[in-house]
Amino acid sequence: MSSPTEATAGTAEASASAVRVFAATAWREHGLAALLLAPALLCVLLFFVYPLGHAVVGAFAIPAAGDAPPGWGLGHFARAFDLYGTDIVFTGVLVSSSVLLTGVLAVVIAGYLTLGETPWAVATLRWLYRWPLFIPFIVAAQMMRSFLAKNGLMNNTLVGLGVLEPIQTIGFLDWRGVVATFVWKQLPFVTLLVAGAMAALDRSTVEAARNLGAGRLRILLEIVLPQVKRTLAVALVLSFVTMMSVLSVPVMINAGSPTLITVDMAYRINAHGDYGVANALGIISYLMTGLVAWIYLKHGIRQHGGDPR
Amino acid sequence: MTAALSRLPGWVLRGLILGLLAFAIFGPLVNLGLWAVTEKWYFPAKLPMQYGFAFWERVFSPRGGAMQSLANSLLIAASTVALSLALSIPAGYALARLRLPMRTAIMLLFLLPQAFPNLPVYMNIAAIFYRLELNGTILGVVLVHTVHGLVLSVWIAAAAFAAVDRSLEEAARNIGAGPLRTFATVTLPLAAPGLMASAIFVFLESLDEFTGTYFVGVPDVTTLPLLMFNASMGGNYQVAAITALILLVPSIGFMLFVERFLKAEVLSKMGS
Numbered sequence: 001m002s003s004p005t006e007a008t009a010g011t012a013e014a015s016a017s018a019v020r021v022f023a024a025t026a027w028r029e030h031g032l033a034a035l036l037l038a039p040a041l042l043c044v045l046l047f048f049v050y051p052l053g054h055a056v057v058g059a060f061a062i063p064a065a066g067d068a069p070p071g072w073g074l075g076h077f078a079r080a081f082d083l084y085g086t087d088i089v090f091t092g093v094l095v096s097s098s099v100l101l102t103g104v105l106a107v108v109i110a111g112y113l114t115l116g117e118t119p120w121a122v123a124t125l126r127w128l129y130r131w132p133l134f135i136p137f138i139v140a141a142q143m144m145r146s147f148l149a150k151n152g153l154m155n156n157t158l159v160g161l162g163v164l165e166p167i168q169t170i171g172f173l174d175w176r177g178v179v180a181t182f183v184w185k186q187l188p189f190v191t192l193l194v195a196g197a198m199a200a201l202d203r204s205t206v207e208a209a210r211n212l213g214a215g216r217l218r219i220l221l222e223i224v225l226p227q228v229k230r231t232l233a234v235a236l237v238l239s240f241v242t243m244m245s246v247l248s249v250p251v252m253i254n255a256g257s258p259t260l261i262t263v264d265m266a267y268r269i270n271a272h273g274d275y276g277v278a279n280a281l282g283i284i285s286y287l288m289t290g291l292v293a294w295i296y297l298k299h300g301i302r303q304h305g306g307d308p309r
Numbered sequence: 310m311t312a313a314l315s316r317l318p319g320w321v322l323r324g325l326i327l328g329l330l331a332f333a334i335f336g337p338l339v340n341l342g343l344w345a346v347t348e349k350w351y352f353p354a355k356l357p358m359q360y361g362f363a364f365w366e367r368v369f370s371p372r373g374g375a376m377q378s379l380a381n382s383l384l385i386a387a388s389t390v391a392l393s394l395a396l397s398i399p400a401g402y403a404l405a406r407l408r409l410p411m412r413t414a415i416m417l418l419f420l421l422p423q424a425f426p427n428l429p430v431y432m433n434i435a436a437i438f439y440r441l442e443l444n445g446t447i448l449g450v451v452l453v454h455t456v457h458g459l460v461l462s463v464w465i466a467a468a469a470f471a472a473v474d475r476s477l478e479e480a481a482r483n484i485g486a487g488p489l490r491t492f493a494t495v496t497l498p499l500a501a502p503g504l505m506a507s508a509i510f511v512f513l514e515s516l517d518e519f520t521g522t523y524f525v526g527v528p529d530v531t532t533l534p535l536l537m538f539n540a541s542m543g544g545n546y547q548v549a550a551i552t553a554l555i556l557l558v559p560s561i562g563f564m565l566f567v568e569r570f571l572k573a574e575v576l577s578k579m580g581s
Contacts, residue, residue, distance in 0.1 A: 016552035026408060033407040036399035037415065040463060043396055047456040048422045058433065121323045128327065131334050134560040136517030138534045139553040142541050143337035146344055153340040156355040157332070166353065184333070244426035247520045248534075252541055262428050266523075271431055280428025289426055298314070 056280035076280035083264075084281065090258040092288055094175055095243045098182040099292075102190050103236050105183065110195035110228075111220040115206070133188040137181075138248040144181045145252055148172040177253040178260070182243050190235040195229035198224055233296040240292050244285050262287055341557075344550035364547035375552060378536040385447060385522075385532060389454040393462040393511045394504065396455070401466025402492070416467075419460045427457065428520060435524040445529035453521040458511040465510070467530040469503025470496065513563055517556060 059077070064070040080224050081088065109129055116122040132140065147153050150171035158164040172180065201224065225232075250260040263279045268278040344350070347357035348364070368375040400419075404412065422430070433455060435444060443449035471498055482493040497504075519534040526535065533556055540548035 021435070023340065029407050030410070033403040033409050035405075036403035040396040040400035040459060041415070041418065043452075043456055044418055044421065044459060047434060047452055048430060050439060051430045052425070054433040054437065055429045118319075118323060121327060124327050125330075128331055128334060130564055131338070134513060134517075134564045136519070136534065136556055138517070138559065139341075139556050139560075140337070140521045142537060142549050142553050143341045145517060146546060147337040147340040151351075151353070153336055153343070160355055186336070206470070238423075241424060241426055245428055245520065247428060247523065248538060252538070262426075265428055265432060269435075269524075275432070275436065278432055279429060282426075282432070285426045285429065 029071070053247075055279045055282050058275050060134050062278075063276075069233045073153045076276035077284070080280040080284065083277065084261060086258045087261050087264055088281075088284060090175075091244075091261045091285075094178060094260065095182075095240060095288075096292070098179045098186075098243055099236050099240050101179065102183050102186045102239055103232060105187055106190035106194050106235070107225060107232065109187075109191045110198050111216075111224060113191075114198040114201075114224065115216045115220060118215075129191055130188045132185050133192065135185065137185055137246050138252075140181050140185045141249045141252040144177055144184070145173065146252075148177045148180060173253055173255065175254060178250055181249050181253060184244075186239045186242065190232070191238060193235040194228055194232050197228040201227055229299075233299065236294050237293045241289055244289055334457040338557075341553055344546045345554050347547055347550075350467045358502050365551060368548055368551045373548075374531065374536055375533075375555075378531045378533045378552075379555065381447070381530055382534075384514055385450050385454065385530075388451045389458065389515040390508045392451060392455045393458055393509060396459065397462035397466040397507065398497075398504065400463050401468075402470050402496070404463070404467040405470035416464070419463045421460075422436050422456050423460050430540070431521045431524045436519075438525055443525060444525060447530060449525045450522050450530055450532075453525050454515040454518055455511075457518070457521065458514045461510045461514070465503055465507035466500070469500040469507070472503065473499045503535040509563060513559060516559060 040230055050207070060072050061076070062068075062071050062073045062075050085168075109125065113122055113126055116125070148171065149155075152171070155164065155169040158168065159166050205223050206219055209223050214222075244262070247262045247266055250263045251266075254263075261284065265278045265281045265285075268274040268281070319431065329361055343357055345364075345406050346362065348359040348361040350357040350359075367373050403409065404416065407518065438444045438449045438494065443452070447550075481495045482488070484559050486494065516532075517534060519538065522530065522532050522535055523538075526532065531539075533552055535553035537549050537556070540546075540552060
């Protein structure tokens with residue numbers, strides 16, 4: 001009869017060799033994985049992370065001027081705020097309001113797609129809302145440039161229908177045009193994600209609320225929306241980043257001042273070769289994006305986590 | 310009778326709201342289409358005063374630049390797809406099938422290029438590429454487009470490989486196929502629809518990309534979006550509209566067929 005210790009020792013030995021074999025395969029697997037991942041990772045490091053570092057360094061590095069040696073400082077930021085302070089505020093307000101408007105409209109459309117009771121209206125809406133999904137920003141900008149102009153098709157249609165007199169027409173090619181283009185382009189994306197999340201919900205809570213006599217608006221706001229808040233937050237943060245990246249829309253639609261800081265960055269570089277201020281503006285756009293991401297995601301996740309409040 | 314009447318306002322209301330939405334969505338598209346076939350249109354005419362295709366001839370004549378830009382755009386998009394697939398097939402396979410430490414961190418690293426506003430990065434890539442003499446080259450533009458699309462192609466590839474049934478691979482190994490042969494004859498063909506979807510995404514993104522090309526492509530590489538931008542800023546709405554229409558065809562085509570390419574079981578594994 002083998003003693004319990006012997007048996008344990010045997011098992012331990014077997015498991016130790018199993019661990020060795022496992023470790024060896026794990027190492028081989030890790031090596032293989034590293035090899036397979038290396039080219040793609042290298043590409044991101046070289047052509048994204050390195051230029052990103054370049055931007056940060058460029059924003060804080062002060063070149064030698066006269067007797068002063070090169071150094072570090074906030075000089076470029078001071079100049080950026082000095083020259084483009086209004087544009088920075090304008091960018092924050094304009095992009096935030098575009099994102100909020102997109103969010104509200106997306107919830108309304110997705111909510112109707114989920115809770116709507118008129119089949120033909122739901123089907124039409126589902127077919128309708130997606131069209132701009134893959135239309136490039138630059139094409140959207142060109143469309144809006146002609147559509148929203150004083151003599152564009154929008155005013156012409158309203159005049160033709162007798163809603164407006166020709167003398168009352170105004171062009172919308174300013175901040176309103178930028179908001180309209182951003183919302184027009186991003187709405188299908190946010191709606192698609194939110195409607196997808198709503199469709200995946202457990203319908204029983206909705207049915208229960210409906211049986212208790214709750215209206216559809218109340219069901220949307222109090223039962224459906226809290227459950228898809230995280231998806232909505234992610235979609236809106238991504239939209240914020242996208243809007244902060246687009247150069248063509250503000251250049252083509254909002255020619256005057258104030259304008260978005262993307263335009264200012266391109267201008268600093270193309271007209272002055274001034275990478276310092278351009279990079280400082282870039283870092284400011286990162287900080288704005290980071291702040292918004294933090295607010296939305298914190299809010300979205302806290303709500304999602306079933307906080308009793 | 311009264312029931313039918315009381316239903317009428319709701320019916321009308323829905324129709325009205327949907328009509329307004331349709332106007333907001335299709336109005337700009339129609340306006341663009343009109344400009345593409347306009348010869349003369351100025352205030353106060355509500356619709357084009359003269360229709361015709363004269364500008365199409367101009368755009369597609371050798372001096373119009375559209376053919377050259379289209380060729381550049383297609384070459385860049387095709388090269389971007391090839392490079393993206395070459396990078397994302399091995400990376401996606403590793404992420405889907407192999408044990409990895411810090412897997413989430415690696416997935417997020419690929420997301421970085423789309424998590425930051427990309428203009429500051431493009432300005433600095435342009436400065437770096439200028440020193441490397443990559444500015445104004447097709448290769449430079451392809452690299453920029455590839456990095457931007459990498460999150461899509463790697464995530465979709467990982468999802469596509471994860472959706473392949475492992476037991477089929479094991480069956481191939483059991484009847485004597487080596488790992489490479491199993492990959493080439495079982496895993497890759499089964500993941501192909503997902504990879505195809507990622508290729509189409511990357512192709513479209515590259516075709517439509519403006520900001521990166523604007524910084525890195527100057528002065529020698531003109532793509533369709535750049536041609537459109539220059540025409541629009543120069544006030545030539547016809548040329549801009551015609552170029553925009555060329556860009557619209559693949560975008561809308563893809564919107565209509567996206568669900569056929571991207572299957573639900575792949576979508577459900579995205580980013581996980």
